[in-house]
Amino acid sequence: MGKPELPPEPIFSFPVSPKENFKMALDGKTPYWIPRAGWAFCDVHLFRPRLNPDNVVTRLIFDDEKFPEYETNKMISSWFGLEWEYSEVAGGSTVHPGNPKVPDIEKWEEYVSIPSLEEMDFKKCGQINKDYLNTDKLNQLGILSGYWERLMSLMDVEGAAIAMIDEDQKEGVHRLFEELTDLYIGYIQKIKAYNDIDCVLIHDDWGHQHSTFFSIDTCREMLVQYYKRVSDEIHKLGMYFELHSCGKNQTLVPAMIEAGVDLWCPQSMNDYDMLAQTYKDEPIMFGFLEPVLHEGADTEQIRQIAREWVDKYKDCRVAQSFRAAPPEFSAAIYEFSRIAYQNAA
Secondary structure (H helix, E strand, C coil): CCCCCCCCCCCCCCCCCHHHHHHHHHCCCCCCCCCECCCCCCCEEEEECCCCHHHHHCCCCECCCCCCCCCCCEEECCCCCCEEEEECCCCEEECCCCCCCCCCHHHHHHCCCCCCHHHCCHHHHHHHCCCCCCCCCEEEEEECCCHHHHHHHHHHHHHHHHHHHCCCCHHHHHHHHHHHHHHHHHHHHHHHHHCCCCEEEEECCCECCCCECCCHHHHHHHHHHHHHHHHHHHHHCCCEEEEECCCCCHHHHHHHHHCCCCEECCCCCCCHHHHHHHCCCCCCEEEECCCCCCCCCCHHHHHHHHHHHHHHHCCCCEEECCCCCCHHHHHHHHHHHHHHHHHHC
């Protein structure tokens, strides 16, 4: 399976580059238009180099080399020795539960070791991807997986959930997370040294359809301090930090802010209006999915919904994160937000 062939993007008369516009919004300034976050048809340019073995085994490769031919859906990553299986239907990869790599978190060092960055050729990665990253979009380095997802992949969901709250196991979790923090910071520093990247995204799904996997108190105790160390380094390097976190995680936003998250694109089970209004003065942006666009809606109806969307969110720290909207809807969001910000200047 290769990279999907995407149709051409709409052409806009950008007064500044999408990258600079997005940076303005992330910095808390008024942008020229509401920026577009996400994976495709947006102002973000994905960078998931094959230098990282997790990207290869999960088929999350976005770089300047030919997409590899896969002979099997199951592959073992040299990072933590985990076997990942790719699902064509889901379009993603997972570690199967039932035989956890780390059955006892208090002795995790006996089962796995932290990957060595010294074995990775970061300079060559930079040389190969120089042209790939020569773009007017926000170059985003993606990292799989974050702390909670890594713990789940090593211990299975049940074991990881218990370890996060069991007083006898927390110390082992903290030791692992300390080591992961050093790994992530080192990886980010070395990638940045040889590649023109503007932001870093870490995958860490904190919730499911109805709620979170853990309380905000547990999040603060077990996760925030490590994410804060990573985000502090990202900011020190002049970049931004996006947390990719699926699930109904709106109750954890205060912890995200404490962790230094600059952007979170929540799924639709979260209360967008509440998030936009409650945190409009906080240093976090939200990427919202498009509203419901009824099948058969004509151009004027689509433009009216776009106009209402802009009116609702123009004074909030919001980005577009549209996935299924027709091109004319995104074009209308651009048009009406340009007008709104121009008139407010």
